Amino acid sequence: DENSIGAAVGYKIIGIEPGAGIMEQARTTVKEYGLDQWNLIEGSSAAMTTELKKAYNAQKPIIVTGWSPHWKFSSFDLKFLEDPKGTFGGAEDIHTLVRKGLKEDAPGAYTILDQFSWEPKDLEDVMAYITGGMSAEEAAQKWIKENPDRVAEWVDGAQKANGESIDLALVAWDTEIASTNVIGKVLDQNGYDVSLTQVEVGPMYAGISNGSSDAMVGAWLPSTHIEYYNAYKEDLMDLGPNLRGTKNGLVVPQYMEIDSIEDLQK
Numbered sequence: 001d002e003n004s005i006g007a008a009v010g011y012k013i014i015g016i017e018p019g020a021g022i023m024e025q026a027r028t029t030v031k032e033y034g035l036d037q038w039n040l041i042e043g044s045s046a047a048m049t050t051e052l053k054k055a056y057n058a059q060k061p062i063i064v065t066g067w068s069p070h071w072k073f074s075s076f077d078l079k080f081l082e083d084p085k086g087t088f089g090g091a092e093d094i095h096t097l098v099r100k101g102l103k104e105d106a107p108g109a110y111t112i113l114d115q116f117s118w119e120p121k122d123l124e125d126v127m128a129y130i131t132g133g134m135s136a137e138e139a140a141q142k143w144i145k146e147n148p149d150r151v152a153e154w155v156d157g158a159q160k161a162n163g164e165s166i167d168l169a170l171v172a173w174d175t176e177i178a179s180t181n182v183i184g185k186v187l188d189q190n191g192y193d194v195s196l197t198q199v200e201v202g203p204m205y206a207g208i209s210n211g212s213s214d215a216m217v218g219a220w221l222p223s224t225h226i227e228y229y230n231a232y233k234e235d236l237m238d239l240g241p242n243l244r245g246t247k248n249g250l251v252v253p254q255y256m257e258i259d260s261i262e263d264l265q266k
């Protein structure tokens with residue numbers, strides 16, 4: 001009916017790029033909750049946050065595919081819609097994946113990537129520096145300078161490099177732009193010649209498995225990237241979580257009256 005939340009947002013859920021795992025979860029959500037009238041709009045992570053900012057500044061209703069940690073929760077007063085069917089999975093982790101052979105070829109880099117581990121707050125701090133106007137590189141440099149003890153844990157026992165190249169693959173999600181620049185800068189300070197290769201999520205996994213990239217720190221598991229992980233896990237090494245406690249879901253401004261995905265069924 002005309003005053004339903006669906007009518008208010010044109011039955012649109014603003015998503016990100018089609019291959020992202022959160023979009024597969026969103027497609028499952030639309031099906032499982034019987035949201036037949038609703039359309040999941042494909043785009044990009046950057047376009048989604050631009051739309052969110054525009055709607056929020058105009059105090060207009062909007063529903064986006066969202067994840068934490070993310071700067072949007074400190075920039076805007078937002079909430080996750082409850083997901084009683086659990087279609088967005090539970091709390092997740094972000095894993096570090098490296099190509100086979102990296103341990104032999106670049107032992108120092110392997111040690112640092114294996115010891116890379118931080119909290120959601122740390123990642124949010126770097127993202128906040130970036131949304132505050134710093135380049136990803138400057139934000140990474142600032143965080144590293146402010147967190148010498150944490151960085152010392154990562155590089156503890158790592159063999160210094162002598163200009164060997166290390167390529168890190170990433171997708172242009174705000175979380176991975178931040179994390180990949182931080183660990184890239186630490187590898188750089190440890191003597192590696194670091195390059196960052198920005199790709200879509202499928203090519204990111206393919207690149208690690210075929211060795212065209214050495215590592216990535218953006219594997220959302222156990223559910224968001226499960227299809228990519230299962231397709232490539234035989235040909236790569238999973239060094240485990242670098243961050244624990246992420247969350248995916250449908251995110252709306254607090255000023256919207258709805259609290260659950262079930263409220264979209266009305």
Ligand SMILES: C[SH](C)CC(=O)O
Binds near residue numbers: 023201
């Ligand atoms: C950073 S997004 C939750 C990752 C994904 O959806 O594939």
